Every structure is written in structure tokens, then in C-alpha cells.
Amino acid sequence: MSTTRVMIVGNGGREHALAWRLTHEGHEVLAAPGREGYGDDARRLDVDAGDPEALVARARDERVELAVVGPEQPLVDGLADRLRDAGIPTVGPSAAAAELEGSKAAAKRFMVEHDVPTARHETVRTLAEGLAALERFEAPPVVKADGLAAGKGVTVAETMDEARAALRECLEGGAFGAAGRTVVLEQRLRGQEVSLFALTDGSAAATFLPAQDHKRLGEGDTGPNTGGMGAYAPAPIYDEAVAAKVRSRILAPTLAGLRAQGRPFVGVLFVGLMIDDAGEPWVIEYNCRFGDPEVQPLLFGLRVPLLPRLLDAAHGRLRDEVLPGDPAATVVLASAGYPRSSHVGDRIEGLEALAGEADVKAFHAGTRRAGDAWVTDGGRVLGICARAPSLPAALDRARAAAESVRFDGVQMRRDIGARAR
Ligand SMILES: Nc1ncnc2c1ncn2[C@@H]1O[C@H](COP(=O)(O)OP(=O)(O)O)[C@@H](O)[C@H]1O
Ligand SMILES: [Mg+2]
Structure with missing residues (x-):
């Protein structure tokens, strides 16, 4: 097998998982910039993931044969265009295609135009417009800042007052800055959420197992929203019938629509789905x-x-x-204070014991080396991942392994995947 030299842009748990995977397959991985905790899973480049010029220059100098861009902000800012312009094969959409994530208003418009099933919505730019639009929803709508808001721009309102307050915060309070100057109001959908990821060249799609993540901090889906406290796959609710509907009603028209608009999507397209009680899939977001x-x-x-x-x-x-x-699952270990703040410098115990396990892997998202120890260096610190022949076994293994890693103030959910057991 020939070895391919791959550059991975980013420094979180996602990029560690990519680095581990490709190293494990026998390839040479350069992390731009990665973090110390990636260990032997990557060679690190001293470069900023937010500096496109430097990234393109390093990719050229290192003669990389493939670049994979992890985070959304550089994609929305056009990093993939720059890499491709420099002749570097890249997995990651152009800025034009990444607009599906960069602007929720644009994404909703696209879905309506292409008959992709999604909740009814209205896009507003002033508080007066927003308050008037609210009157046209029978139940409190979901209120969404248009732009990138690091997972914090959405309010699932329980009352009309809450929806009004969220509108005010975005449109007059300046919450989320420019990202909140346009707001999408949308009807609330009911059902179970599923994450579907499709690797695509703009036409064909290779889909991964359906996954479910757990955004709330607390067990039983309580407490504040986070970047994600755990995930597992496959999600049993996504059966063959749902999969067929998603392919024909969602993936196919989305990819064809983007192609027709001259912005084929080359990269990983995520479709956030709500599967309702009748087994019908609706798109929450891309x-x-x-x-x-x-x-x-x-x-x-x-x-x-x-x-x-x-x-x-x-x-x-x-x-x-x-x-x-x-089947596989990840339990996230978060530091004290997360998600409101994060606690750095807490000494992490128990990682060495996991290193020898074939079916467990610790992905580093917010760690740092301090002397001879690992310490916390962010909100989400580690993702403890396990795989097994059955989903219950993977869930048990991930939880047990996560419990064996300790640091002061550690926060974790012990109910990851409970719905799938
Ligand atoms: N129309 C909707 N109906 C019900 N829940 C929703 C709806 N839109 C969003 N949500 C909830 O809010 C979460 C965040 O919304 P999403 O559109 O995915 O934005 P982001 O991930 O950018 O914060 C979703 O994962 C879902 O739980
Ligand atoms: Mg989302």
C-alpha cells in the first residue's frame, strides 16, 4: 500500500480522530496545528488554523497530497478554495458551498427552493419584523441567529415571551454580533434527532453510520447546551426506510441543487435531522x-x-x-465550569492505562502537557471512545473507560446512548 501525505487543519478532538484514523491506515499525517495530545498520531506543524496564507504555504512546502479541513470557520472564509487554487486536493467545501452552514437564512432559502423537507420559517432583520412574524406562528418558534455562533445562537423557546426575548437579544442586544443581525424563526419540530454525515465529491455520496450526539450538559438531556457531551452510532431510529427517504428527498436534491447553482459541495456534508413519529425525516440544519x-x-x-x-x-x-x-461511542470529559467557563491546569490521571487498549481511544480536545503530566486546557478536554461488536457493549466500555480517567471537577454524562439500549 502506498503512503499518502495528508494535512489536517484544526486542533480539536475531531481532527485528532481524523489523524488517528489516517495514521492507523498507514499514512503520514501533518496536523495544522493539532495539539500535543495527538502524540504519535500526527506530526505537528507550527501554523495557525486561522491563517490561510501560512496553511497554503506549508501545504506546498510539505508537498501534501491531500488536505482535510476540520472546522467550519476557515471553510466559510474560503480556505478550501485557496488550497485548491494552489493545486492541493482538498476535502472541504468552497466558501460558496459552505454557506449552507455559514448562513441559516441562506440554507433555509435553499431548502425551500429545492423542496427539501424542513420546518416552516421566516427570516427577519429588525425587531419590529420579528415581533410581527411571531404572530404568524401558532406555537413558540425556534429562534436562530443567522451566522456562525459556535452552537450558542439557537433558542428553542417554550413560550412566546422567551421567543420575544431571544429576538430582542439578537436584533437589539447585539448578542452574537453580526451573526445575529439576521434571525430565522422556525416552527418547532418534534421527534428524535439524528446526525447524518456524507462524504461527497459533489455528485456521489458515501454515508457514515447514523449518529446521535448529546448537546445538553446534564443527564436526561437537562442543563445548558454544550459543544457535545457524547455521541454514539448507529442510531437505531434511522432504519432502512428512513435512510431511503433521506437519500431521495434530502441528499440527492441538496447535492444536485448546489451543483446546478455552480457550487458543488466537495467535502463532508452534515445533515441534522429530526425524525418524526411517522418516520419522516426533516432537516434541522446543514x-x-x-x-x-x-x-x-x-x-x-x-x-x-x-x-x-x-x-x-x-x-x-x-x-x-x-x-x-x-458500533462505537464517545463519552466527553469536560472541565469544571463548562460550558460557562473552563478550568485549565487540572492534572489528568488515568490516561496511560488506556493507551494499551485496542478497543478504546482517548481523543484530545483540550489538554496540554505540563512537566510529566497531562492537564486540562479547555472546556471539552477529552473524548473517550470505545468500539465493540454490539452497541450496548460499546456504550458500557466507553463509560467505564471514561470513569477511569480523573481530574478535579470533571464533568461527564453517564447516560450516553441510553435511548438506544
Ligand atoms: N425547528 C426545530 N425544531 C426543534 N428543535 C430544533 C429546531 N431547530 C433547532 N432545534 C434544536 O436546536 C439545536 C440547535 O439548532 P441548529 O439549527 O442545529 O443550530 P446550531 O447547531 O448551529 O446551534 C438542534 O440540535 C435542535 O436540538
Ligand atoms: Mg446543530
Whole structure:
């Protein structure tokens, strides 16, 4: 097998999972910039993920054969365009295609135009417009800042007063800055959420196992929203009937619509789905990249090589495929104070004992080396991922492994995947 030199842009748990996967497949991984905790899973480049010039220069100097861009902000800002202009095969959509994540108003408009099933919505730009639009919703709508808001821009209002307050915060309070100057109001959907990731070259799509993440901090889906406290795959609610509907009513028209508009999507398209009681899938949102922590169980459990498919996507020769994977789960360990703040410098115990386990992997999202120890260095600190022949076994293994890692003030959910047991 030949070795491919791949650059991965980013420094979180998502990029660690990508680095581990490709190193494990025998390739040479350069993390731009990654973090110390990636260890032998990558060689680190001293470069800022937010500096496109430097990234393109390093990719050229290092003669990388493939670039994979992890986070959304550089994609929305056009990093993939720059890399491709420099002749570097890249997995990551153009700025034009990444607009599906960069602007919720644009994404909703696109869905309406292409008959993709999604909640009824109205887009507003002033408080007066917003308050008037509220009157046209029978039940309190979901209130969404248009732009990138690091997962904090959405209020699922329980009352009309809450919806009014959220509108006010965005449109007059300056919450989320420019990202909140346009607001999408949308009807609240009911059902179960599923994360579907499709690697695509703009036409064909290779879909990963359906995953579910857990955004709330507390067990039983209580407490504040977070970047994600755990995830697992496969999600049993996403059966073959749902999958067929998603392919024909959502994936196909989305990819064809973007192609027709001259902005084919080359990269990982995330579709956030609500599956209602009748088994009908609705799109909550699109993202333009892998989500963390869902990517961890998807790549840790994947049963076929990832690298050739990434290359095929970048070179426009992908085939439609459903990628097989073993059941897997990640439990996130967060630091004290998260998500309001994060506590740095707490000494982490127990990682060494996990290092020898074949079916467990610790992905580093917010750690740092201090002397001879690992310490916390962010809100979400580690993703403890396990795979097993059955989902219950993977869930048990991930939880037990997560419990064996300790630091002061550690926060974790012990109910990851409870709905799928
Ligand atoms: N129309 C909706 N109906 C019900 N819940 C929703 C709706 N839109 C969003 N949500 C909830 O809010 C969360 C965040 O909304 P989303 O559109 O995914 O924005 P982001 O991930 O950018 O914060 C979703 O995962 C879902 O739980
Ligand atoms: Mg979302």
C-alpha cells in the first residue's frame, strides 16, 4: 500500500480522530496545528488554523497530497478554495458551498427552493419584523441567529415571551454580533434527532453510520447546551426506510441543487435531522464538516479504509456507498465550569492505562502537557471512545473507560446512548 501525505487543519478532538484514523491506515499525517495530545498520531506543524496564507504555504512546502479541513470557520472564509487554487486536493467545501452552514437564512432559502423537507420559517432583520412574524406562528418558534455562533445562537423557546426575548437579544442586544443581525424563526419540530454525515465529491455520496450526539450538559438531556457531551452510532431510529427517504428527498436534491447553482459541495456534508413519529425525516440544519464528538465513534468504528475515499472525493471520482462500521461511542470529559467557563491546569490521571487498549481511544480536545503530566486546557478536554461488536457493549466500555480517567471537577454524562439500549 502506498503512503499518502495528508494535512489536517484544526486542533480539536475531531481532527485528532481524523489523524488517528489516517495514521492507523498507514499514512503520514501533518496536523495544522493539532495539539500535543495527538502524540504519535500526527506530526505537528507550527501554523495557525486561522491563517490561510501560512496553511497554503506549508501545504506546498510539505508537498501534501491531500488536505482535510476540520472546522467550519476557515471553510466559510474560503480556505478550501485557496488550497485548491494552489493545486492541493482538498476535502472541504468552497466558501460558496459552505454557506449552507455559514448562513441559516441562506440554507433555509435553499431548502425551500429545492423542496427539501424542513420546518416552516421566516427570516427577519429588525425587531419590529420579528415581533410581527411571531404572530404568524401558532406555537413558540425556534429562534436562530443567522451566522456562525459556535452552537450558542439557537433558542428553542417554550413560550412566546422567551421567543420575544431571544429576538430582542439578537436584533437589539447585539448578542452574537453580526451573526445575529439576521434571525430565522422556525416552527418547532418534534421527534428524535439524528446526525447524518456524507462524504461527497459533489455528485456521489458515501454515508457514515447514523449518529446521535448529546448537546445538553446534564443527564436526561437537562442543563445548558454544550459543544457535545457524547455521541454514539448507529442510531437505531434511522432504519432502512428512513435512510431511503433521506437519500431521495434530502441528499440527492441538496447535492444536485448546489451543483446546478455552480457550487458543488466537495467535502463532508452534515445533515441534522429530526425524525418524526411517522418516520419522516426533516432537516434541522446543514453543516459543512464533521461534527465533534460524533466523528469519533464514526471513524473509530469504521470498517473500511477512509483515505482512498477522501482522495476520491477530492478528485471527483467517488462512488455512492453506505460505509460499514462497528458500533462505537464517545463519552466527553469536560472541565469544571463548562460550558460557562473552563478550568485549565487540572492534572489528568488515568490516561496511560488506556493507551494499551485496542478497543478504546482517548481523543484530545483540550489538554496540554505540563512537566510529566497531562492537564486540562479547555472546556471539552477529552473524548473517550470505545468500539465493540454490539452497541450496548460499546456504550458500557466507553463509560467505564471514561470513569477511569480523573481530574478535579470533571464533568461527564453517564447516560450516553441510553435511548438506544
Ligand atoms: N425547528 C426545530 N425544531 C426543534 N428543535 C430544533 C429546531 N431547530 C433547532 N432545534 C434544536 O436546536 C439545536 C440547535 O439548532 P441548529 O439549527 O442545529 O443550530 P446550531 O447547531 O448551529 O446551534 C438542534 O440540535 C435542535 O436540538
Ligand atoms: Mg446543530
